Amino acid sequence: MPQYLVYFNQQWVGDHDEAWFRSRVEPSTAVVRDMQRQGVLVYAGGLVEELEEAASADATSGEVIVTDGPFAETKEWLGGLTIIDVPDDESAREWAGRVAEGCGWPQEVRRFKDGSLQAVTRQG
Template sequence: MPHYLIYFNQQWVGDHDEAWFDSRVEPSKAVVREMRDQGVLVYAGGLVEELEEAASADATSGELVVTDGPYVETKEWLGGLTIVDVPDDESARRWAGRVAEGCGWPQEVRRFKAGSLQAIVRGG
């Protein structure tokens, strides 16, 4: 089956108080449990928000250069991702919608190119 990436940029989350974020924990966990129970979950997780904790690796010059911080300065950056193993675009879009409902912010969904996902590690 094809694999799909469901993701959001941190800036799509919006400004909310702590109580609002707390209210999203259980609905988000419920969607992940549902994906796991239906056998479609490959991975789901959020990323650390502090960009100073990021690092970049670049070998385009022929020499590997690893630096602190993001590769490019940008106004948006990845906030979290989910990978699902589902039969078609319609199923992937349905799960993206469920994730968006659970989290409370928009999600984008894209199919991996055939053969591009070399290894799948299923976690618990």
């Protein structure tokens, strides 16, 4: 089956108070639990929002340069992602809609290129 990335940029979240964010925990985790039950979830998680904890790696000059913070040209940055394994675009769009509804902010969904996502198992 094809695999899809459902994601959002942090800037899409909007400004909300703490109570609003707490109100999104149950609906968003309910969608993830449903994905688990239906066997379509590969991975889901949000990212740390503090950009000073980010780092960027660039090898376009022929030399690898790692710097603190997001890539200098970035105007938006990734806030979280979900990877799902579903039969078709329609199913992926339905799940993306459910994630958007659960979180309360927009999501984008894109199919991985055929053969580009490899299963990785943790050793140890």
